[in-house]
Amino acid sequence: MNAANRLTPYLFLAPAAIIMVIALLYPLGYMVYGSFRDWNPAQALSETEFVGLRNYIYLWNEAAFRESLGVTLKFAFFCVAFELILGVGLALLLDRKLRGMSILRTLFILPMMIAPVVVGLMWRYMYHPTVGTFNRWLEAIGIDGIDWLGRKALMSVIIADIWQWTPFIFILALAALQSLPRSALEAARIDGATPWQLIWHIKLPLMMPVLIVTALLRLIDAFKVLEVILVMTEGGPGLSTEIVALRISRTAVEFRELGVAAAMSNYLLILLMILTIGMFAFTRLQELRATRAAKIIQQEG
Amino acid sequence: MSKIRLENLTKRYGVVEVLHGINLDMAPDEFTVLVGPSGCGKSTTLRMIAGLESVSSGEIYVDDTPVSHLDPKDRDLAMVFQDYALYPHMDVARNISFALRLQKRPKAEIAAKVREVADLVGLTDFLSRKPGELSGGQRQRVAMARALAKDSSIFLFDEPLSNLDAKLRGQMRAELALMSQRVRKNMIYVTHDQIEAMTLADRIVVMEGGHIQQQGTPEELFKRPANRFVAGFIGSPPMNFLNGTLTETPTGLAVQGDGFAITLPEWAGRDLASSASREITLGIRPSDLRFDPEAPEGAGFDLNVRVSEYIGAQSVLLCDCGSVSFTVEVKSETPIALGEKLRFGCQAEALHLFDKTSGQAVLNNKHP
Ligand SMILES: Nc1ncnc2c1ncn2[C@@H]1O[C@H](COP(=O)(O)OP(=O)(O)OP(=O)(O)O)[C@@H](O)[C@H]1O
Ligand SMILES: [Mg+2]
Numbered sequence: 001m002n003a004a005n006r007l008t009p010y011l012f013l014a015p016a017a018i019i020m021v022i023a024l025l026y027p028l029g030y031m032v033y034g035s036f037r038d039w040n041p042a043q044a045l046s047e048t049e050f051v052g053l054r055n056y057i058y059l060w061n062e063a064a065f066r067e068s069l070g071v072t073l074k075f076a077f078f079c080v081a082f083e084l085i086l087g088v089g090l091a092l093l094l095d096r097k098l099r100g101m102s103i104l105r106t107l108f109i110l111p112m113m114i115a116p117v118v119v120g121l122m123w124r125y126m127y128h129p130t131v132g133t134f135n136r137w138l139e140a141i142g143i144d145g146i147d148w149l150g151r152k153a154l155m156s157v158i159i160a161d162i163w164q165w166t167p168f169i170f171i172l173a174l175a176a177l178q179s180l181p182r183s184a185l186e187a188a189r190i191d192g193a194t195p196w197q198l199i200w201h202i203k204l205p206l207m208m209p210v211l212i213v214t215a216l217l218r219l220i221d222a223f224k225v226l227e228v229i230l231v232m233t234e235g236g237p238g239l240s241t242e243i244v245a246l247r248i249s250r251t252a253v254e255f256r257e258l259g260v261a262a263a264m265s266n267y268l269l270i271l272l273m274i275l276t277i278g279m280f281a282f283t284r285l286q287e288l289r290a291t292r293a294a295k296i297i298q299q300e301g
Numbered sequence: 302m303s304k305i306r307l308e309n310l311t312k313r314y315g316v317v318e319v320l321h322g323i324n325l326d327m328a329p330d331e332f333t334v335l336v337g338p339s340g341c342g343k344s345t346t347l348r349m350i351a352g353l354e355s356v357s358s359g360e361i362y363v364d365d366t367p368v369s370h371l372d373p374k375d376r377d378l379a380m381v382f383q384d385y386a387l388y389p390h391m392d393v394a395r396n397i398s399f400a401l402r403l404q405k406r407p408k409a410e411i412a413a414k415v416r417e418v419a420d421l422v423g424l425t426d427f428l429s430r431k432p433g434e435l436s437g438g439q440r441q442r443v444a445m446a447r448a449l450a451k452d453s454s455i456f457l458f459d460e461p462l463s464n465l466d467a468k469l470r471g472q473m474r475a476e477l478a479l480m481s482q483r484v485r486k487n488m489i490y491v492t493h494d495q496i497e498a499m500t501l502a503d504r505i506v507v508m509e510g511g512h513i514q515q516q517g518t519p520e521e522l523f524k525r526p527a528n529r530f531v532a533g534f535i536g537s538p539p540m541n542f543l544n545g546t547l548t549e550t551p552t553g554l555a556v557q558g559d560g561f562a563i564t565l566p567e568w569a570g571r572d573l574a575s576s577a578s579r580e581i582t583l584g585i586r587p588s589d590l591r592f593d594p595e596a597p598e599g600a601g602f603d604l605n606v607r608v609s610e611y612i613g614a615q616s617v618l619l620c621d622c623g624s625v626s627f628t629v630e631v632k633s634e635t636p637i638a639l640g641e642k643l644r645f646g647c648q649a650e651a652l653h654l655f656d657k658t659s660g661q662a663v664l665n666n667k668h669p
């Protein structure tokens with residue numbers, strides 16, 4: 001009776017779980033399997049030839065892939081770093097009770113709600129060398145236009161990403177700030193902390209758990225970004241903005257090397273897994289700390 | 302060693318005025334307790350002194366210097382909060398030393414100070430714990446230690462004991478009393494617990510509805526409450542109030558009401574002779590009554606005892622005097638039968654008289 005009771009929920013969950021597993025694991029398995037084969041889109045997977053780790057080793061040594069990986073890392077790092085600084089900075093600035101503040105906050109999170117393709121198109125027009133908004137402004141104040149999507153392409157796509165995703169960090173940071181213990185902040189003011197010291201010694205350390213998780217979420221996202229860059233630069237000029245996601249799609253579609261593309265996806269997957277595991281490890285560590293603290297108190301009764 | 306003075310201190314939130322002109326003088330090194338019912342403005346007053354709330358009008362003087370425009374950090378004060386307000390990410394030692402570290406004091410000096418105050422409050426074994434790993438009482442001590450480490454001249458407490466269980470609260474109250482004798486400082490202590498107020502204070506300030514009702518030593522407030530509110534607030538169990546009329550009788554002036562008649566002593570009669578037939582409220586503390594079947598006419602009450610609450614050496618009797626309920630505190634060995642009408646005597650000195658409408662005291666037991 002009891003055992004049956006305990007099993008019932010699993011029984012009900014089973015169909016959903018089975019569909020999930022198939023939907024999730026089948027494509028994944030397909031990709032992993034394909035990455036060990038010499039595979040072009042004209043072939044069925046079963047007709048392909050097994051090549052072992054050749055695709056992986058080939059990629060490891062391929063300059064273009066390495067460059068693309070470098071671009072991705074640079075892109076992700078600069079995006080997340082600036083988004084953190086701007087998002088947290090704005091949150092610290094706007095964490096106060098003023099009239100109209102709620103409207104301002106709503107406006108701030110608008111960019112996040114726009115579809116990435118639209119964002120890409122919008123920025124592409126603004127970056128246009130002759131008729132784009134930026135260069136027209138620059139000319140108006142007598143400065144030479146900047147070759148936004150040419151020589152400065154990576155910087156330009158990073159700016160667009162920052163524009164779109166800073167609000168995400170901003171709202172999470174603001175929520176974290178507003179849930180800080182108010183009396184601890186007051187105690188710090190009485191203890192002699194200046195506004196800067198308050199931020200540095202109290203607010204930031206207390207927000208840190210939220211910020212770390214936010215940063216990891218953003219990193220994971222930044223590694224997978226595709227549409228905005230595809231629309232803005234298509235990876236160019238040269239390979240200067242060709243992030244891994246873009247290279248994967250080109251390898252598959254243009255070069256017709258499905259096996260290599262699959263191997264590349266797996267490299268990216270491994271990178272993302274490391275980040276995700278890092279994030280889970282971090283939250284788990286926090287939980288462990290909390291339970292240990294509770295236990296200590298209980299023992300002392 | 303500083304003198305604090307509040308002059309016509311007012312606080313408004315929007316259009317609502319919650320403090321209506323507080324005037325208060327605190328002598329150097331005095332332990333002042335602000336006490337009053339919930340919402341009367343105690344915390345607001347304290348937070349204005351601390352600089353955490355802005356002053357709407359009026360001024361705060363410390364040693365005759367106006368301070369209301371200063372930041373909290375420039376006011377040379379330390380504060381203990383009701384929820385302790387510890388820094389959750391710092392261990393006990395770093396919590397205690399935060400103010401000193403901000404002042405960039407030498408490391409050795411900071412370490413010595415931390416050890417000294419940790420010793421004083423009994424935290425030496427917990428210095429490397431985070432606040433999350435401490436019990437409520439220990440956190441309370443950390444808050445106290447942190448305030449002590451700062452060496453400020455003014456100490457503010459906002460209901461520091463109200464989150465502790467009854468036993469711990471009593472213990473901490475005693476420790477606090479001891480500490481306040483050792484560390485002579487200006488202390489301002491907010492509580493709604495009148496026992497804390499009575500035991501700790503040099504001076505009690507009773508507040509209600511954003512006004513100060515009365516201030517004075519615990520004894521003054523207990524013996525000579527200025528009005529009916531203070532009389533009912535200070536003392537436990539609270540004072541009994543009976544409405545009656547001042548009447549001339551052959552034996553002198555008396556208060557007569559529903560089920561009782563009390564003759565006032567001769568000196569009181571002299572003071573009040575002109576106000577005969579005035580409506581009055583008679584106040585008498587439960588502890589000022591004795592079981593005395595022989596109590597003479599005009600010096601006792603006939604009470605119907607309903608319930609007896611045994612609290613150890615004393616018992617509290619809940620009685621009826623006419624239609625009004627009435628409390629008496631007697632020694633537990635007093636032979637009491639529930640449901641009977643018994644006679645309790647009282648000393649004339651124990652009587653308080655208040656104006657029935659304004660509540661102001663018209664006769665306190667000021668004569669010995
Ligand atoms: N931020 C605020 N905005 C509006 N009204 C407030 C604000 N803070 C306090 N008040 C009002 O001011 C009055 C005094 O509040 P205060 O906190 O000083 O009471 P208190 O005496 O400390 O009460 P308690 O014993 O419950 O702590 C209350 O009526 C409260 O509603
Ligand atoms: Mg309060």
